Amino acid sequence: MSNRLDTLPTFEVRVNTSALSRRRFRARGRATNTLLGCAGLLTVALIAQFLAPLGIVRAQDLPPTTVILAAFIDLLGEATMWMAVYDTIYVWAIGLVVASVAGIVVGVLLGSSEPLRRATSSTVEFLRPIPSVALVPLVVLVFGPRYESALVLVIYAAFWQVLVQTVYGVADVDPVVADTARSYRFSRWGVMRYVIWPTALPFVMTGIRLAATVALVLTVTAQLIIGTPGLGQSIALAESGGANARMYALVLITGLLGLAVNIVVRLVEKRVLAWHMSFRKDASE
Amino acid sequence: MLEVTHLQKLYRTAETSFEALRDVHFTVAPGEFVCLVGPSGSGKTTLLKCMAGLMKPTSGTVRVADKAVAGPPEGLALVFQEYGRSLFPWLRIAENVELPLKELKIPGKERGARVAEALAHVGLENSARSYPWQLSGGMQQRVAIARAIAYRPDVLLMDEPFAAVDAQTRADLEDLVREIWRDLKITTLFVTHDIDEAVYLAERVIVLSSTPTIVQREMIIDLPSERDQLSTRALPRFSELRHDLYAEIQKAKTHSALTLTA
Ligand SMILES: Nc1ncnc2c1ncn2[C@@H]1O[C@H](COP(=O)(O)OP(=O)(O)OP(=O)(O)O)[C@@H](O)[C@H]1O
Ligand SMILES: [Mg+2]
Numbered sequence: 001m002s003n004r005l006d007t008l009p010t011f012e013v014r015v016n017t018s019a020l021s022r023r024r025f026r027a028r029g030r031a032t033n034t035l036l037g038c039a040g041l042l043t044v045a046l047i048a049q050f051l052a053p054l055g056i057v058r059a060q061d062l063p064p065t066t067v068i069l070a071a072f073i074d075l076l077g078e079a080t081m082w083m084a085v086y087d088t089i090y091v092w093a094i095g096l097v098v099a100s101v102a103g104i105v106v107g108v109l110l111g112s113s114e115p116l117r118r119a120t121s122s123t124v125e126f127l128r129p130i131p132s133v134a135l136v137p138l139v140v141l142v143f144g145p146r147y148e149s150a151l152v153l154v155i156y157a158a159f160w161q162v163l164v165q166t167v168y169g170v171a172d173v174d175p176v177v178a179d180t181a182r183s184y185r186f187s188r189w190g191v192m193r194y195v196i197w198p199t200a201l202p203f204v205m206t207g208i209r210l211a212a213t214v215a216l217v218l219t220v221t222a223q224l225i226i227g228t229p230g231l232g233q234s235i236a237l238a239e240s241g242g243a244n245a246r247m248y249a250l251v252l253i254t255g256l257l258g259l260a261v262n263i264v265v266r267l268v269e270k271r272v273l274a275w276h277m278s279f280r281k282d283a284s285e
Numbered sequence: 286m287l288e289v290t291h292l293q294k295l296y297r298t299a300e301t302s303f304e305a306l307r308d309v310h311f312t313v314a315p316g317e318f319v320c321l322v323g324p325s326g327s328g329k330t331t332l333l334k335c336m337a338g339l340m341k342p343t344s345g346t347v348r349v350a351d352k353a354v355a356g357p358p359e360g361l362a363l364v365f366q367e368y369g370r371s372l373f374p375w376l377r378i379a380e381n382v383e384l385p386l387k388e389l390k391i392p393g394k395e396r397g398a399r400v401a402e403a404l405a406h407v408g409l410e411n412s413a414r415s416y417p418w419q420l421s422g423g424m425q426q427r428v429a430i431a432r433a434i435a436y437r438p439d440v441l442l443m444d445e446p447f448a449a450v451d452a453q454t455r456a457d458l459e460d461l462v463r464e465i466w467r468d469l470k471i472t473t474l475f476v477t478h479d480i481d482e483a484v485y486l487a488e489r490v491i492v493l494s495s496t497p498t499i500v501q502r503e504m505i506i507d508l509p510s511e512r513d514q515l516s517t518r519a520l521p522r523f524s525e526l527r528h529d530l531y532a533e534i535q536k537a538k539t540h541s542a543l544t545l546t547a
Contacts, residue, residue: 176365176370182339183357183362185389
């Protein structure tokens, strides 16, 4: 075996210099994007600052930016606001976890059984397009204005996102990989764990990312409409109390929460799919 | 060791039926190295898949180590034609080689030793921690081979494994496969469409006809068992065998069960 190295050319892992430069390029692109985003935000803030003083809108409809920011800073010191943030994240997180687990389990089942998929497809196609919000009367009837109501809506909306992606992911298993596993006599569990799951994972992560956003939208919507505790309810209360600057500040906080959710989910996705990202990057050359 | 008995395979769809294999019949003795050649589309992959238990033949049987094949048999490893796609892209090279051993429930320590040995065998010990997509085609193919030998099969089936590598790598891999066969005494069935490769590698060559396919001819390769890329290929006997096989394959292009058994 020792002469193997003489007869075979020794290969090293390719050091992909172009990948490095591409990454740098991409980083620069991202910085430009962030800069552009900030500039846009600043412009909007600036325009909003002068709309009321110039008499274009009424000050109580759209207070100047500085007034909103002052309300925002006040809010940061309020325990009730943080309680609302906590309630929102709580419902969002539980809803997302339940929807993800259910979506993955059902998705893997449907994805790996053609007859099961065919038997359920009409039911799925019927239920999936129902907007979660249309279920508001139903959940209010069943649970009343409690957080379970919000939870049901969130789970319903997020579930489909994960389910559909998981089914696609499971169907994406390469037949050669499947045959390889079979010829090496992998157990049923081995095929699931080492073949189906890693193939489906990128799709599942996409589903969860979409579901995370949808879940937040539904959490806030449910709080707004049903009045379950959380940021949505606070917004509704501020609005009905005529505290418009406060309402805008709460909207701002909700927006920031959405941003944070997105960043966190993307970070998780990047970590989980480290191999996959570079695989795709290389393959797309 | 391998017994293929009157194997027939029809590919059926709702309206059509295509007879790939008509009546394929041959055996491979324990420890033998046999090459299987035939025109493109003559059913070599189909035959291998039936032998590996990945596909059910329409009629006829395959026996591996005296057991009829119903599903993938124990102690058999198949190296696929599409080797690049047969590696698990989300696993590192060492993990790719290790996974079938894990499924065999081999203890961790022995697994590690077998993986290291197999990778050394194919000269890839420095790439153990790379991912498949970081390797060249020839390297990926060696990973697939390493995975097969770490599995310690009694029977090794290889489907045109070197079709996509350059000439130099190909020669190296040919020597590697001969060496593994000789050292580990694995019964080997090697599919190729390359005449030189078949003569260089095999103890015996089986020539398949066009579809519907039967075994058109078997040729004994009576070359010395010590083979060397330069001297073996320079032997007069090598040229003779090569010439015979060439003529046989030319014939196979236009002949099938329909013309040969008529
Ligand atoms: N799934 C399938 N359905 C229908 N026909 C098929 C199928 N797979 C293969 N065939 C046909 O069976 C014949 C044999 O195919 P096979 O892939 O076994 O050939 P091969 O000898 O391996 O060819 P190559 O040398 O190009 O790899 C071909 O004519 C092919 O068109
Ligand atoms: Mg083939």
